[in-house]
Amino acid sequence: MKNLSWHSKLVLALIVFLPIYFMIAALGTKVGLWGWVTGLVSMTFTAGPILLGIVAVIALISLIIGLVKKPRSKVTIGIALVGIVLPALMFTSFMSARSTAGENPIHDVATDTADPPAFSAETMAVREESGANPLSDYQTPLSEIEMYAGAAPELAIKSHAQIINDTYADLSPLPLGGASRADAVAAVAAAMGNMGFVDIRSDVEQGRVEGVAETFWYGFKDDVVARVGESEIDFRSVSRVGRSDLGANAKRIAELRGRVAEQIGQR
Structure with missing residues (x-):
């Protein structure tokens, strides 16, 4: 030296x-x-x-x-x-x-683009308190959403639903098969826990499981919700800040779906 x-x-x-x-x-x-x-x-x-x-x-x-x-x-x-x-x-x-x-121009991804799973009032209150991005209507063109002002014309004419269907075509609801709602809710909660989610909340009656995923480096928090219906489970993951999620929400949903599928014996 x-x-x-x-x-x-x-x-x-x-x-x-x-x-x-x-x-x-x-x-x-x-x-x-x-x-x-x-x-x-x-x-x-x-x-x-x-x-x-x-x-x-x-x-x-x-x-x-x-x-x-x-x-x-x-x-x-x-x-x-x-x-x-x-x-x-x-x-x-x-x-x-x-x-x-x-x-990956958006930060709100769901397996049901016609009727995306809704978050509970508690989660919405936390998002509002933290100054998180407002949730967008999936059918509204990006040109009508303030956050996407200045987006390229070919992107601005598309809605969240169109972008999700085009970009994440492999994402789909998870069939329940023979699993009960209670079993499915428990499986989702367990999978979220194994993935390191925090603030996991389950509501069997509503068929809803919520959790918060946090990135290691910057500590970005994404809210995740699973809706357990009569025949399938839908997932939604939304970043609290930023415009693009770099594909993180779609990857998270795919992993969560896969883990739940293994627990309830589905694909």
Whole structure:
């Protein structure tokens, strides 16, 4: 370490700093040091790429110095290459996230788009208190929903129902088969618990099970509800904040459906 040049030490320090910075942005959001707009939008997706670019440029300069100055140091060149490759890989993940957001433009997904499962009054009160996104009518075009103002014309003309049916065609209700309503409610609650949901509430009489899923890094909370009907179970998962869910709600429903299906012996 003592024999390293000043520019190699700088690049090495920046390499260590990069993951720490993004962890601070994520965990700071989770514990409430700042809001999600600051942590995700400002610190991660706005300042993040700029920081990656600065690190890459400094590493490139260090690489050039290491190649020109003799005797050449393999350690200096190696550190510089890491300082270029690491930001490039992280930037690629940013671009992938943006692409995924474009492919998953909504944050409210259900297996029944004509009559999506409704949340209880308790859940709606919690959502309102937390400043969560309002629930949207599935038949309303996005152009008529304030959150989607400025959306591309080809997206703006579509409703939630159309997007869900087009994007998540594999999602479907789960047949009850021979399972009773009580058994199905218990199976859903157990599956939610195994998936790490919190605040799980069951109502056998109403045929409803609710829970809250929380992401590890930013602490984003999504409300999930299952409606146990006479012959099938429908699922709905809704993010409290943000416009795109990066496909998380559809994946969660698919996993929850699969776990419940195993417990009640259905597909």
